[in-house]
Structure formats: structure tokens, C-alpha cells
């Protein structure tokens with residue numbers, strides 16, 4: 001019997017928010033090994049230009065290829081928004097981003113066809129979610145808002161409380177007033193604010209993120225390309241960062257209940 005393809009799935013994000021996608025991958029594909037790189041030396045990507053994010057993404061992806069990754073998952077909304085095409089053109093393996101899976105998740109739950117999207121400046125400016133949503137449904141209505149203050153609040157561990165709620169309401173009120181019934185958490189950090197956002201928006205608005213659907217896309221891809229590992233083994237998770245870990249790793253770890261183990265520090269280049 002064949003051992004299948006035991007090479008790891010390479011996953012990257014600008015930082016460690018992409019562990020939300022790793023968590024979904026671990027649940028759905030427990031036999032697969034994962035090599036994760038968080039570019040913590042250069043996070044955040046969200047306020048940087050597309051050219052810079054493309055360069056960073058290609059550099060991190062080449063690190064994943066050096067680890068023999070059989071496929072690459074862009075677990076970052078900003079990089080998926082502005083660098084997916086460059087990665088697909090340059091890499092010798094298939095690439096999965098988080099935008100199309102997030103759009104699919106939103107369309108599966110919206111009842112009134114009006115979807116809100118929140119993300120970094122670069123993600124919202126790129127219009128990636130609007131394009132992905134419209135490609136799947138011509139009559140969807142989209143209201144998007146850049147929320148640049150949320151990533152710093154989350155990295156500080158301020159996942160609830162008065163200040164975080166005030167900032168959130170400043171961003172979310174126009175979306176709620178516009179009549180959205182579904183909100184895409186279009187940034188890998190935002191699932192950590194899910195319960196606070198849910199409380200502020202109430203039951204009338206469904207919250208979706210890309211993680212589960214992204215993991216489902218990767219599972220389908222492995223099947224299509226015959227890249228599955230043998231089911232008898234338990235996959236290994238290795239996490240590397242480009243700068244030594246700080247307290248945010250603990251915050252994310254606790255929130256995701258993911259055991260990342262010993263973190264490697266990898267220099268870029």
C-alpha cells in the first residue's frame with residue numbers, strides 16, 4: 001500500500017492570525033502535516049502597497065517550498081487579495097487563497113443577499129471580496145469597510161471591553177444601518193473578535209470567515225491532485241515565525257486551543 005504524499009501543506013500569513021486557518025485544516029485533515037510560516041518580522045501587511053505584499057508573499061512562499069510543501073495556502077486575506085495571481089504565476093505548486101472560500105461561505109448563509117465585508121485597508125481597497133462575491137452571484141449587494149484599528153487591538157489582546165466595542169461600533173454601525181444580514185470577517189485576526197462582534201450586531205447578522213471553507217477547498221484540491229497522505233498517520237504541525245514570538249502567540253493559542261509546540265525562528269532570504 002502506498003504511503004501517499006507525506007509532504008507538508010505549506011501555509012503562510014503575515015503573522016499568526018493565519019493559525020485560524022491551520023486550526024480548521026487540523027480538524028478537517030488530521031493526517032496531513034502542516035508547515036506554517038508567519039511573517040511576524042514584517043507584519044502588518046494590511047497597510048502596505050500591493051507591490052510590497054507581492055514581494056513579501058513570494059519570499060515567504062519560497063521558504064515553504066524549501067520545506068518541500070506540496071501545496072501552498074495563503075492564510076492571509078491581504079496577501080490573498082493582492083498577491084494570489086503573482087503566486088499562482090510563479091509557484092510550481094497549486095495555491096489556495098482565502099477570498100473565494102470566504103465569499104462562498106457568505107453566499108451560503110445570506111438570506112437577503114446583502115453581505116458586509118470587513119478587512120484591512122489593502123483587502124478592502126483591492127475589491128477582492130466584491131469580485132469573488134459577484135462572480136458567484138450577480139445580484140449580491142456588498143457593503144465593505146476597512147477597519148485598520150482592529151488588528152492592533154487584537155494583537156494587544158483587547159478582544160472585548162469598552163474601547164474595543166466603541167471602535168467596533170464605529171466601523172460596524174454603517175454596515176448594520178445599510179441592512180447587511182451577513183458579515184465576512186475578511187482578515188485572519190478577526191475571528192478572535194467573533195463573540196464581541198456577534199454580541200454587538202445581534203442575531204440578525206450571521207458572521208462568516210474563510211477558515212472552514214478554505215480547509216474544505218484544500219481537501220478537495222488534495223483529492224483532485226492525488227496529494228493526500230496515507231490516513232494511518234497523524235500529521236505534524238510545525239510553526240515558524242520570521243521574528244521571535246511575542247505575547248500575541250499565547251493569545252491566539254489560547255483562543256484557538258491549538259498546540260503549536262516549539263516555534264522555529266526563520267530568517268527571510
Ligand code: DGL
Pocket residue numbers: 013014015017018043044045046047075076077078079119120123151186187188189
Ligand atoms: N493577516 C492579515 C489579513 O488577513 C491581517 C494582518 C496584517 O495586516 O498583516 O489581512
